[in-house]
Amino acid sequence: MNFNFQKFSMERRLNDAFDVLERRIRIVNAVQYEGVYLYTEAETSPGSPGYYSDDPTNTMKWLKEEKPVYLRTQGELDSEYDFIVIIPDTNINMHQLRAEIDFYKLISKRYQIEILS
Incomplete structure (x- = not known):
């Protein structure tokens, strides 16, 4: 329900029924995060049998040089x-x-349903 008729028609119907004057009822997408896969030491070393790439020049990318990565559970x-x-x-x-x-x-x-305070 990102940008289609269902979102707008439901939002309009709810505002018509419950908040006619100020029309403050909104429908938004639920938050979903992108997952970050963490490789084990064996998967990041080109000499080990569990290496994840066929390219021997592909080495581990250090996270210290990038923006901080926040880890989340599967849930x-x-x-x-x-x-x-x-x-x-x-x-x-x-x-x-x-x-x-x-x-x-x-x-x-x-x-x-979330109540805006």
Whole structure:
């Protein structure tokens, strides 16, 4: 639900139903990180049998010369949700909101509701 009619039509419907005047309800993609593969010492040494490249000139690239790399667990790499519905901190009936989202979203999509403070 990045840039297609589903995102915009659902966002419009939710704003029409729950925030008519200020239209602050937004739908955003859930955060998903790129994974970083860490090679073992055997995989980075051209003389070892577990070397990952056929090119003997391909040597280990040191991370100290680059920007810092932040490591994440497997659970942090993939988001549990496909999209996030951001709503204002008002008196929105959460049961009605979930019913509207469930009616308009694709069955395979999972979502989370966050309250903007």
